[in-house]
Amino acid sequence: MNIREALTYDDVLLVPKMSHIRSRADVSTTTKLSKNITLNIPIVSSNMDTVTESAMAIAMARMGGIGIIHRFCSMEAQAREVLKVKRHQSMIVRKPLTITPNSSIKELRAKVKEYGYSGFLVCEEGDTKLLGIITKRDYILENGEEKFVGDLMTSAQDLITAANEISIEEAKQLFAKHKIEKLPIVDENFSIVGLITKKDLVENFDDKLAVKDRHGRLVVGAAVGVTGDYMERVDALVEAEVDIIDLDIAHGHSIIEIEALKQIKEKYPNLEIMAGNIATPDAAKDLIEVGADCLKVGIGPGSICTTRITTGFGVPQLSAIMDIYPVCFEYGIPMIADGGIKVPGDLVKALAGGADCVMLGGQLSGTEETPGSVINYNGRQYKISRGMASLTAAISRPGAKEDLSKITPEGIEAKVPYRGSVKDVISKYIGGLRSGMSYGNAKTIRELRDCEFVKITNSGIRESNSHDNEVL
Ligand code: XMP
Numbered sequence: 001m002n003i004r005e006a007l008t009y010d011d012v013l014l015v016p017k018m019s020h021i022r023s024r025a026d027v028s029t030t031t032k033l034s035k036n037i038t039l040n041i042p043i044v045s046s047n048m049d050t051v052t053e054s055a056m057a058i059a060m061a062r063m064g065g066i067g068i069i070h071r072f073c074s075m076e077a078q079a080r081e082v083l084k085v086k087r088h089q090s091m092i093v094r095k096p097l098t099i100t101p102n103s104s105i106k107e108l109r110a111k112v113k114e115y116g117y118s119g120f121l122v123c124e125e126g127d128t129k130l131l132g133i134i135t136k137r138d139y140i141l142e143n144g145e146e147k148f149v150g151d152l153m154t155s156a157q158d159l160i161t162a163a164n165e166i167s168i169e170e171a172k173q174l175f176a177k178h179k180i181e182k183l184p185i186v187d188e189n190f191s192i193v194g195l196i197t198k199k200d201l202v203e204n205f206d207d208k209l210a211v212k213d214r215h216g217r218l219v220v221g222a223a224v225g226v227t228g229d230y231m232e233r234v235d236a237l238v239e240a241e242v243d244i245i246d247l248d249i250a251h252g253h254s255i256i257e258i259e260a261l262k263q264i265k266e267k268y269p270n271l272e273i274m275a276g277n278i279a280t281p282d283a284a285k286d287l288i289e290v291g292a293d294c295l296k297v298g299i300g301p302g303s304i305c306t307t308r309i310t311t312g313f314g315v316p317q318l319s320a321i322m323d324i325y326p327v328c329f330e331y332g333i334p335m336i337a338d339g340g341i342k343v344p345g346d347l348v349k350a351l352a353g354g355a356d357c358v359m360l361g362g363q364l365s366g367t368e369e370t371p372g373s374v375i376n377y378n379g380r381q382y383k384i385s386r387g388m389a390s391l392t393a394a395i396s397r398p399g400a401k402e403d404l405s406k407i408t409p410e411g412i413e414a415k416v417p418y419r420g421s422v423k424d425v426i427s428k429y430i431g432g433l434r435s436g437m438s439y440g441n442a443k444t445i446r447e448l449r450d451c452e453f454v455k456i457t458n459s460g461i462r463e464s465n466s467h468d469n470e471v472l
Pocket of ligand 1: 277298299300302304363388389
């Protein structure tokens, strides 16, 4: 049997070209995520339960990328995470959360804790007529059980409100003049149409790269599986106005994924679907032909994956990308290279090989924005990262099998050093990408694909890393 060679990032380097790029600021990092979503940086945060919930997704979209909310929780919890992203930071929050006037202060505090907002508009159950607003200063000193929201709120007649057509400038003036934190938007019947918060207004001006939907809200994706209640989960996510669904299974080139994709597309023809994971051109073709709007490539390259060890299957990641690229090019479908990125140079190689974006898991784990708390171990700070097919992930997911001996893990758990804000990780990656684009004379990510790869030996790998020094 003729066995062909397959390569990954460490096996190759890109050959520098005569560059007409005078500054790293002169390159564009804009790219396609899917048929209809454009990102300002080619980075997607992984749908792992130790990587992406709303905090990570918000940070990613604000920096120009996107986060995919994981599915290892109830559909209600996942939809809530999507809503938190959609409600964040658009100038007008379209479906603001409300509370009824006869809610107790205890109920109010529970709602504050659940959603992480300090105040709510007040209206009756099932109604939209604005009755008032309750903010932190109204209830902060209230410990008793006997008071209700209606007793403490600022009533509608004393509120500053605005109409839907308000401009950013007019909103800024109202906030400054009346020293308010929240501005309810109402219609002619005083029904709630939306809410503007001072925080969102300020943040809107800072986020030049933020990726937003047509209503000015941050974009977000969410993962679903292909068995059980996945269709109801899609319904819940669509209701929360998710921008893209990640149809995510370990072996995406399968009849169950194809059937699920067809079913979702039948019900929601305009909903964008990321399909994967795959590693071959045949898989790419089959999924595109049933409606995939982008493809996720990577079988077993991830930092916490053991699929290749457990099953013997997989394709080294750079070859998988380069094999699939001609199919993506022919159909005009973007590709996300998922897993195995360890350094910024790997991102550049993935894009030069034909990917449009990369998905990062391990490289984002341990940051402030990941779920979970910081743990102290031997005097150092860590966060936990785990493969979604690891033993601990399998036993902690809803409806887990009780018999652990029936689980064959394809991933591991790890402790990763706590590394502060994800912003620092992303800026290191984008700095490396901009520099790489200048070495490759590529003004755009697509132009990187004209660069030549050379295969290197172990000596080349040794030479590439710092050597013959005592590293400080
Ligand atoms: P990195 O290298 O960025 O890879 O950490 C993240 C990607 O790894 C995949 N993933 C898994 N693959 N077993 C696997 O074989 C697992 O338990 C597992 N968990 C995550 C996933 O595609 C992710 O984006």
